[in-house]
Amino acid sequence: MAMGLFRVCLVVVTAIINHPLLFPRENATVPENEEEIIRKMQEHQEKLQMEQLRLEEEVSRLEAEEEEEEEALWQVEEEDQQEPEAHTTWDLWGTLCMIFFLIIEVWRQDHQGGAFPECLGGDEDEVSGLEGPPLRGLRLPNRATLDYFYESYIRSATGDVTRTREFVEGFVDDLLGALRSIYNRNSDMETEDFIGVGSMYENWHAERPLLCRLFVPFIPPEPYSFHTEFWCSSPSVPLEHQGYGQIKVTLADGNPLGCICDKTKLEDMVCLLHEENGGAWPSCADSGELEGLxxxxxxxxxxGMQVMKWFQTALTRAWHRISHKYEFDLTFGELDTPGSLKIKFRSGNSMPFILTPVIQCNDSDLYFTSQLPKEPCGGAAASSTDWILSFAVYERQFLQMTARTLPEGACHLSCLQIACFFLSKQTRQTGPSGLSDYHLKTALLHLLLSRQAADWKASQLDVRLQELFRFLERSLLEKKLHHFFVGNHKLSEAVGLPEAVRRAEPLNLFRPFVLQRTLYRNTVDSFYEMLKNAPMFISEYSPHVPSDRASSPLKAVAL
Structure with a gap:
């Protein structure tokens, strides 16, 4: 009898969860009129009634069988002995039922926190689940118009990429050379050759101004070394620390730290391991403690904050040494970015670029960045000794490796450029949200790994663009977008990731949305507003399509 009552409770719970008015399915398509709504509700109600009748008959049959067994087998003495056990079993089932109802109540409260548009792309984990009708709110123009928009605006906006990179790289090489000439390599931090990263070096930069991003690795003077400790994702690492790490300054033999500045007789030596004293660089005491810069x-x-100050000071001194050779001014850009610089020409034009001081992680292409950005992991680090782990070099290498296998004129980068253009325009209209270019890039990398090479032909630009937004929509509604490299077992060993990164648990880039409901709602609203405004963004920058393009097929241009 107890088992029968428990099954009845399960029937009630199932009916509550599946009721269309209490819990609308996230992946359900919203009908366009009331008649369609009524018809689907009636069909759903009929199915529930049939299922309820079937379950009631099953419950009745089971109860009858239990009663027959009790009359034939059970004696009064056995019933007395088993009564405490049955009572305990019934209490257990009652407790489980209460837990079920509490879970349902929590779920209901979360759904009542805000109404979001339904996902139309399906809830399958495979890429095939992303195929389907166009996203609601996204109405892309025909392929000829999309082709003309790409060629006339995005391609023209990035036409000076090569020349810009060559100019910035030449200047940075001279600037770092001046920096090395100032500091003593036997006692000061030493900078290595720069590394180009980001959209300018991956050929998907979508808008002006063109912005070069360069990593500048640096190493400590002998006999010191950097010992890197990074955390990707594991139960022992707090969620707010996942994706970060720390860098310990040690002696080459692993002994506790001391300072070598008291062993040299150079009066103007700059000690980077200790604080300034009265505006001068003093020699250091025999303390063995790193109280410093x-x-x-x-x-x-x-x-990280001390490294920012050091790097800005170093760049300033290096620029003063070579400024007489150039007919422009060099100024700092964003204050919270140590190497955000801007070249100001006498004509009034400017050219921004970013030099980021980084530390190489062991012998890999992973780098710790000294700045503490909100992306890609979201939120600020817990302390200034927590450094964010950058996969920028691996991202560039993966895109280069993938491009060799794709058809000529593949549309993958064009797809990312157009998506980033939409996001940029929407951000200017409604302000920043929790969505960034890095999220779009991560979504594209996942699609590149899952899709066949032939799916990225130039003629598939509009289809792949739809699929990219559908993938992003599903990720937003699930509040789950995995980091492309951390814990991705589908990646080939040829990528060269450290084994600890490959074995790690997947890192969710959308975790901030779970904790910050307001940010999540604003991001989802902004995303659907962006899809709605996409045709307007295109028509604004390609108002008149030439007649010879009206019937021409889409031809994506390889960068």
């Missing part, structure tokens, strides 16, 4: 106070861990 680059390490956190009372610890041997490198401090």
């Amino acid at each position: 680059l390490c956190s106070r009372d610890s041997s861990y490198l401090d």
